[in-house]
Amino acid sequence: MSLDVAAIREQFPILKREIDGNPLVYLDNAATTQKPQCVIDALVNYYTTCNSNVHRGAHRLADEATRHFEAARDIVKDFINAPKREEVIWTSGTTEGINIVANGLGQLLSPGDEVIATGMDHHANLVTWQQACKASGATLKTVPVLDSGELDQDAYDALLNERTKFVAFPHVSNALGTVNPIKEMTAKAKQFDAWVLVDGAQGAAHGRVDVQDIGCDFYAFSGHKVYGPMGVGALWGKESVLANWPVWRTGGEMISTVTLQDATWNVLPYRFEAGTPNVGDAIAMGEAIRWFSALDQDAVAAHEKALLDHATKLAEEFEGLTIIGQAKEKIGVLSFVLDHGHPADIGFLLDRQGIAVRTGDHCAQPLMARFNVPGTARASFSVYNTLEEVDALFVALKKVRTMLA
Amino acid sequence: MSLPSIEEIVDDLLFFDDWEDKYKYIIDLGKSLPVFDEAWRTPERLVKGCQSSVWIQPGSEQDSAKGEVLTFAVDSDAIIVRGLLGLVLAALNHKTPEEILAFDVTGYFESLDLERHLSPTRGNGLRSIVGRIQNIAKSAA
Numbered sequence: 001m002s003l004d005v006a007a008i009r010e011q012f013p014i015l016k017r018e019i020d021g022n023p024l025v026y027l028d029n030a031a032t033t034q035k036p037q038c039v040i041d042a043l044v045n046y047y048t049t050c051n052s053n054v055h056r057g058a059h060r061l062a063d064e065a066t067r068h069f070e071a072a073r074d075i076v077k078d079f080i081n082a083p084k085r086e087e088v089i090w091t092s093g094t095t096e097g098i099n100i101v102a103n104g105l106g107q108l109l110s111p112g113d114e115v116i117a118t119g120m121d122h123h124a125n126l127v128t129w130q131q132a133c134k135a136s137g138a139t140l141k142t143v144p145v146l147d148s149g150e151l152d153q154d155a156y157d158a159l160l161n162e163r164t165k166f167v168a169f170p171h172v173s174n175a176l177g178t179v180n181p182i183k184e185m186t187a188k189a190k191q192f193d194a195w196v197l198v199d200g201a202q203g204a205a206h207g208r209v210d211v212q213d214i215g216c217d218f219y220a221f222s223g224h225k226v227y228g229p230m231g232v233g234a235l236w237g238k239e240s241v242l243a244n245w246p247v248w249r250t251g252g253e254m255i256s257t258v259t260l261q262d263a264t265w266n267v268l269p270y271r272f273e274a275g276t277p278n279v280g281d282a283i284a285m286g287e288a289i290r291w292f293s294a295l296d297q298d299a300v301a302a303h304e305k306a307l308l309d310h311a312t313k314l315a316e317e318f319e320g321l322t323i324i325g326q327a328k329e330k331i332g333v334l335s336f337v338l339d340h341g342h343p344a345d346i347g348f349l350l351d352r353q354g355i356a357v358r359t360g361d362h363c364a365q366p367l368m369a370r371f372n373v374p375g376t377a378r379a380s381f382s383v384y385n386t387l388e389e390v391d392a393l394f395v396a397l398k399k400v401r402t403m404l405a
Numbered sequence: 406m407s408l409p410s411i412e413e414i415v416d417d418l419l420f421f422d423d424w425e426d427k428y429k430y431i432i433d434l435g436k437s438l439p440v441f442d443e444a445w446r447t448p449e450r451l452v453k454g455c456q457s458s459v460w461i462q463p464g465s466e467q468d469s470a471k472g473e474v475l476t477f478a479v480d481s482d483a484i485i486v487r488g489l490l491g492l493v494l495a496a497l498n499h500k501t502p503e504e505i506l507a508f509d510v511t512g513y514f515e516s517l518d519l520e521r522h523l524s525p526t527r528g529n530g531l532r533s534i535v536g537r538i539q540n541i542a543k544s545a546a
Contacts (some may be wrong), residue, residue, distance in 0.1 A: 020424070124540040147504040169443070341484070342457060342482050342484065344457035344482075344483040344485070344486065345483050345484050345485050347456070348485055349428065349485075352424055352428070359456055361457045374458075374482060375456070399425070402427065403429055403432060404432065404484065405426065
């Protein structure tokens with residue numbers, strides 16, 4: 001079954017925009033995806049009909065808001081195939097999810113312990129572990145990236161040992177599009193009983209996730225990269241691990257009993273959800289995942305592969321262009337540089353033609369240094385993009401090349 | 406080489422109806438800026454934007470008519486930003502501190518329909534460079 005892309009596009013009002021008289025070609029989906037009307041409606045409906053604080057009100061609105069909020073948690077649980085709803089923590093996004101884990105890890109590690117991250121991580125999945133290691137005296141090791149844009153699995157094997165307490169890696173590289181062998185990497189770490197966190201910021205955007213199949217302890221992702229609103233995301237953690245993980249922010253909702261001098265903590269998931277949660281956005285994120293999950297996932301994967309294959313073919317034929325990141329398993333991202341022209345120049349001149357791409361270091365400065373580039377231009381694709389839009393990118397890029405020659 | 410005067414630049418840029426011609430002019434202006442000594446690309450001279458970087462080396466010299474004037478050598482790794490820096494230098498280089506402080510950079514960029522490059526959201530370092538030039542002028546005034 002194929003995807004009716006035209007019908008999908010109809011549901012995204014922003015795709016009708018024009019930029020300087022050109023139709024918008026939105027190829028910055030790895031930064032954030034656009035939102036379908038049903039998600040926008042979910043947000044508006046929440047504030048129009050049942051806005052209220054959750055879990056504590058003695059009235060109808062609070063009941064309704066709580067019901068929708070907890071139903072959204074169930075949608076997230078099903079999307080990632082989590083065993084229990086209590087394991088799904090609402091966050092402000094991937095970065096906060098990783099910080100919750102890193103904050104606890106900093107308290108659990110001792111000098112001599114080792115943490116493994118990778119040379120392809122974005123800063124959210126690197127700086128956090130640096131800080132956890134600094135706080136605890138543990139040592140941070142990183143898995144190098146091969147010229148292909150894949151993680152060096154031999155080096156990873158060599159880094160793992162009985163001192164390894166924690167391993168973190170991205171499901172999909174935001175800057176290169178590399179899909180990492182997360183199940184195999186998790187299994188290797190588990191031979192040494194290390195905790196494993198998979199950064200799903202880019203992974204969750206492309207299809208259902210199965211945390212039980214991966215075998216990891218934590219999986220963090222953002223709503224806004226999966227057609228949902230900004231400012232909301234989810235952290236999944238195994239109940240056996242999360243239940244004893246040091247608490248993050250303290251305050252209301254996350255407590256069980258409080259005296260003037262002490263407090264005890266609430267049960268999962270609430271022990272990690274201090275304060276009033278982002279109810280409206282969580283409900284709309286649930287709607288986004290419901291919408292996305294309802295699409296034929298095989299057809300989504302086939303369409304996204306067709307977009308990337310077409311873009312890669314045109315890029316290989318394009319004189320003066322170098323693709324950064326040529327992993328065998330890639331999804332959603334074409335990162336490149338031109339012989340003449342800084343990525344910022346490329347981005348500006350594409351924008352002037354209505355083509356939205358990201359340029360710069362993609363919050364992954366060590367990775368850019370690894371490839372000896374100041375940054376790249378990155379076109380990233382989503383379910384609503386078309387082959388014609390990929391063609392438009394390369395027509396516009398020809399003009400850029402001429403202007404910068 | 407000397408940059409075109411600010412009047413020439415405004416005339417030239419307003420003459421183009423087509424965005425491509427306009428930006429080709431800015432790119433050519435960037436190419437025509439004096440070479441910035443590679444050894445000057447140091448952290449003290451750097452204004453890092455998240456998309457492109459800009460370097461600035463201030464100096465001063467005596468002008469027979471005006472007395473002491475401020476001079477600036479500038480560079481960027483992005484050619485369009487280098488061109489925009491050329492526009493800034495055409496207005497602010499070789500001017501007295503008082504002339505620099507009296508000059509309305511925002512109005513100048515607006516008259517060229519280029520004000521969005523000065524926007525804080527662009528992350529190209531241009532806005533910070535203008536601020537730095539103005540601060541140097543304030544200290545010297």
